[in-house]
Amino acid sequence: MKNITGIMIYYYFVCKRKLWLFSNEITMEHESDNVMLGKLLDENSYNKEKKHIMIDNTINIDFIKKWEVLHEIKKSQSMEEASVWQIKYYLYFLKKRDIKVEKGILDYPKLKIRKEIILEKEDIKYIEEILKHINDIINTEKVPEFNILKICKNCSYYDYCLS
Numbered sequence: 001m002k003n004i005t006g007i008m009i010y011y012y013f014v015c016k017r018k019l020w021l022f023s024n025e026i027t028m029e030h031e032s033d034n035v036m037l038g039k040l041l042d043e044n045s046y047n048k049e050k051k052h053i054m055i056d057n058t059i060n061i062d063f064i065k066k067w068e069v070l071h072e073i074k075k076s077q078s079m080e081e082a083s084v085w086q087i088k089y090y091l092y093f094l095k096k097r098d099i100k101v102e103k104g105i106l107d108y109p110k111l112k113i114r115k116e117i118i119l120e121k122e123d124i125k126y127i128e129e130i131l132k133h134i135n136d137i138i139n140t141e142k143v144p145e146f147n148i149l150k151i152c153k154n155c156s157y158y159d160y161c162l163s
């Protein structure tokens with residue numbers, strides 16, 4: 001079974017086809033959201049925090065403040081549901097390893113907006129269902145069908161999907 005990363009949780013909500021392509025190591029050289037966000041983070045006001053923390057070679061947290069609050073940086077609110085579940089997954093992942101982190105913050109530095117994210121009891125069951133569903137999706141041989149979405153034009157797989 002593959003490790004499920006935070007970005008896979010994010011893609012689960014964004015596009016199942018993208019999730020499959022990414023998880024099956026089909027990558028595009030195009031500048032990805034990740035790279036852009038990494039730049040944004042490095043160039044902005046978070047220099048004093050612990051940044052890009054990789055845990056168990058699976059989740060990569062943008063930064064954590066005193067091991068109490070973790071932050072995920074996004075540039076726009078367009079995929080907010082995906083971002084919220086990505087953070088909840090990080091909180092879940094850490095909780096499973098007895099690392100107590102109080103909450104997550106969804107950070108939009110360019111918009112100067114921050115949202116507090118808590119892992120609720122009922123979220124745990126839902127995350128476990130998502131993990132099973134992700135495993136089913138990424139382990140099938142066939143890539144999920146291409147259905148054009150609003151976000152396609154900004155997706156690094158756009159040319160691939162159109163071809």
Ligand code: SF4
Pocket residue numbers: 014015016017018021146147148149151152153155156157158159161
């Ligand atoms: S181009 Fe659209 S359908 Fe294809 S992977 Fe990206 S978001 Fe999904």
